[in-house]
Amino acid sequence: MTQSTNENHTGLSGLLNKICLSPLGLLGIVFLFFLPLVPPFNQDYMIRWLISGAIVAAAAISFDFSAGYLGIVNFGYAAFLGLGGYTSAILSNTLGISPFITIFFGALMAATLGVLTGIVSLRLRGMFAICFTWFIGIALMGLCMKWDWLTRGPLGLQCTPFFESNSSLPNYYLILAIMLLTYLALGLMIKSNYGLAFRAIGQNMEAAMTSGVHPTKYRVINFTLSCFFAGLIGGFYAHYYGILTPELMHTQKTVEVLVIAYIGGRLSLWGGIVAAFPFIFAMELLRSSLSDLPGINLIIYGVFLIAIMVYYPGGVAFFFKNLTSRKIRRKEMQQASIAQ
Amino acid sequence: MNNSRSIKAVEWLKSSGGITVTCTILVALAVSIHKGPYVLVNTLVTGGMWALMAIGVSLLFGVMNISNFAHGEYFMIGSLTAxxxxxxxxEYLLETPNSFLAFITPVLGIAGATLAGVIAGILTDKLIFAQLRKRNREGWLLNCFLITIGLSIILINLHMLIFGNTFKGVVNYWDVPSLALGDVYVSVDRVVVFFIAMLAILFFWYLMMYTTLGKKIRAVAQDENGARMVGIPVNRVYSTTFALACGFAALAGGSLLFMFPSYPTVGIAPLYNSWFIIILVGFGNVAGAVPGGFMIALFQVVTRTYMGEGWENVIPMFLISAILIFKPYGIFETKVRSVWEQ
Structure with a gap:
């Protein structure tokens, strides 16, 4: 969709390229837009599956933004989701504000924690950073469990829904919009000079510093943005499901997002979207058809993760990139033979 | 001679490691006076086992550069087997009492658990990590991290699928009266478990320092290519390392069955603890894991005693985060960090 680097397209595809899309990508979005209107996808449970797919897709995009480009795996990602969700839910419950406004407060809250984490973990790299974010996540989940005067702990916090109607369709379009917003905002960031700096820091921090890229600034910016969108998605999660428990902050949730992000491929924001919808769909189908075997879908998750890491570490995005580059190479070879 | 040694001891006491160890001992004494010596007993029993777990994680990282987030699942395998x-x-003993069999049962259980852990470790290495070594050494650290996460999900859910989501535990190992130390009663199980941990640590130390296998493992840890050049079967050493680390985790699981009944996610708390310990004492510091294990155990016991159940995951977490920020090489200032930052 976006990551081809040497393009001077004209017309529509050039215009689309400026906002991080390609004709194929636009087609995909239109497809996703009309999918819940077409049978058999127009049944309510199917739309619910699509929504959970879109939630994971959006989360995978913002996860990959720091994990893929900067090389900092935010292993406490689910805690940022949860923080956004809880902030939004508590605000809308106590002040009676519409959830459409409070999810942005939730996102700001998560972003604030993201700034703090980014600044504090500046000296840490690699495994250190992973452990640090992980511990932050565990601590936040523990706090949520224990502060039951605020979060009602494991009993679950009621959240006001976005829409009065019983249909899930408006929710689907809302999360689709959030997903697109996440993708476009982060994609534009990656396309700009900031993206170049992120990549440079991710590949070799010393070399980046020597070339005058200040890692502090870029790491904090990256982390903040990633956490902002995590909070936004968490807010949607809270008001969509209507109930929030500390389970949302569990490492298991991070792992779900992480698996999708890596199956989609690192260093490609759109890989997460491509991987999430079919994968979540297959998982839900499997879970509903094999309900007497609990946890079988998670086993398949694990097997997929291991297989991808061992046999094809680039993921779906790498597969597509390989495909297009092979096509270009073949074309060049043909032209060369004609010239001879 | 004697003078220079005492100067060194004073200097060590002034270092961050010395201060922490001294504070830990003081806190342990204070708490046992305030709340009774059971705090100390609990600390000693669990601390030794957490140290064993941490040694396994540390070993895997030091030798193979694998950051094992599935280590708790080997604990689970151990407790399940036991x-x-x-x-x-x-059950059989209830019907036909047999004093010899009653004595040997826990021994069999713990030995079986260790064996299961060893086998699981070898299988993991052969089936997954040997494949990855053959194919791709690029981004090894992150790939391995993700693989162990996948492994952890698989093992937890396999347990749930096959053995169900119930607590599987035994009440005690030996039906004998508790030992009386003054006016304190300590069950025999706890004493034995403490000694098992100490013996295992001694065994590990002897293995690493004085046997050919230990030398080989250390050689591979230092330089894989160099080791291969002098004729060390690197792949076999890797499998052995994995077996050793997982065997220790399973031994801990089997020994602590009376405190931690086996259920699918039983391994999560031991996993947290072993990572706490590793961060506390510094990455790759195997010797430091022993005092680290006791420190973390004490800290959790104290938090649980004074603040209640559930806080023991919150407060230590903030402390460890602070240590990670201000002393990233751990309180003993180990300088094995290059690989961790890839």
Whole structure:
């Protein structure tokens, strides 16, 4: 969709390229837009599956933004989701504000924690950073469990829904919009000079510093943005499901997002979207058809993760990139033979 | 001679490691006076086992550069095996009392658990990590991290699928009266478990320092290519390392069955603890894991005693985060960090 680097397209595809899309990508979005209107996808449970797919897709995009480009795996990602969700839910419950406004407060809250984490973990790299974010996540989940005067702990916090109607369709379009917003905002960031700096820091921090890229600034910016969108998605999660428990902050949730992000491929924001919808769909189908075997879908998750890491570490995005580059190479070879 | 040694001791006491160890001992004494010596007993019993777990994680990282987030699942395998050995035997013993069998049952259970851990470790290495070594050494650290996460999900859910989501535990190992130390009663199980941990640590130390296998493992840890050049079978050493680390984790699981009944996610708390310890004492510091284990155990016991159940995951977490920020090489200032930052 976006990551081809040497393009001077004209017309529509050039215009689309400026906002991080390609004709194929636009087609995909239109497809996703009309999918819940077409049978058999127009049944309510199917739309619910699509929504959970879109939630994971959006989360995978913002996860990959720091994990893929900067090389900092935010292993406490689910805690940022949860923080956004809880902030939004508590605000809308106590002040009676519409959830459409409070999810942005939730996102700001998560972003604030993201700034703090980014600044504090500046000296840490690699495994250190992973452990640090992980511990932050565990601590936040523990706090949520224990502060039951605020979060009602494991009993679950009621959240006001976005829409009065019983249909899930408006929710689907809302999360689709959030997903697109996440993708476009982060994609534009990656396309700009900031993206170049992120990549440079991710590949070799010393070399980046020597070339005058200040890692502090870029790491904090990256982390903040990633956490902002995590909070936004968490807010949607809270008001969509209507109930929030500390389970949302569990490492298991991070792992779900992480698996999708890596199956989609690192260093490609759109890989997460491509991987999430079919994968979540297959998982839900499997879970509903094999309900007497609990946890079988998670086993398949694990097997997929291991297989991808061992046999094809680039993921779906790498597969597509390989495909297009092979096509270009073949074309060049043909032209060369004609010239001879 | 004597003078220079005492100067060194004073200097060590002034270092961050010395200060922490001294503070830990003081806190342990204060708490045992305030709340009774059971705090100390609990600390000693669990601390030794957490140290064993941490040694395994540290070893895997030091030798193979694998950051194992599935280590708790080997603990789970150990406790599960021990349960399925001990439980039927105990049922049988209820009908036909047999003093020798009653004595040998826990031994069999713990030995079986260790064996299961060793086998699981070898299988993991052969089936997954050997494949990855053959194919791709690029981004090894992150790939391995993700693989162990996948492994952890698989093992937890396999447990749930096959053995169900119930607590599988035994009440005690030996039906003998508690030992009386003054006016304190300590069950025999706890004493034995403490000694098992100490023996295992001693065994590990002896293995690493004085045997050919230990030399080989250390050689591979230092330089894989160099080791291969002098004729060390690197792949076999890797499998052995994995077996050793997982065997220790399973030993801990089997020994602590009476405190931690086996259920699918039983391994999560031990996993947290072993990572706490590793961060506390510094990455790759195997010797430091022993005092680290006791420190973390004490800290959790104290938090649980004074603040209640559930806080023991919150407060230590903030402390460890602070240590990670201000002393990233751990309180003993180990300088093995290059690989961790890839």
């Amino acid at each position: 349960y399925y050995i001990m439980h039927p035997l105990k």
